[in-house]
Amino acid sequence: MPVFHKSIGLIAALMLAACTQPDSQVPAPAVTPVPSPTAQPAPPSESAKPEPAADECGASKLGSYMGQAAAADTMVKIKQTIGHERIRTINPGDAVTMDFRPDRLNVEVGEDGRIKRLRCG
Template sequence: MTYKILLATGLAIGLSACVETIPAEPEPNPNACGAAELQFLVGQNRSVLAMMTLPAPVRVIEPGTAVTMDYVESRLNIELDAKNRITRVYCS
């Protein structure tokens, strides 16, 4: 009986060594692209963007524009409405 317990324990320990641990993904930084400092743009016309030097990469998203769902922490996104007003400034 003791032999079976030792064998079962040894197998359990041996199998546990085969389990791969996956490191936790770091939390995304919602301000990695500097969007917090650019919130004053919300409500303004798109034309103000032409006078600004924005950090790259920048994506201006017009209504109906298809955008990829990939996450790039440093990418600045600027969403526009149908009247070319800035409605949202965020990182992704």
């Protein structure tokens, strides 16, 4: 039995040795240039700044609804005022996706059940 174990060890060692390359064939590691510490990135141009989002959702029309109860009749009036139904009501503790949609109105409701924030997104 011990001869069998030695044979397996010898075979494994030979197989591993066959997988290696001689030192003369090992490629040199790639060198990545490092920028000098004094190099500064160019300042962004004025045209690179994003334009502020337009009030696509109609939130600017709804100032009078701040502080009102977020009841069904209030939400119907909000829909009529902005002219669309892309509204997301966010109650305390609600999970909210982070996707930004400028045409969607977010109605944030406080702990007291009243509208505390109206914004596009």
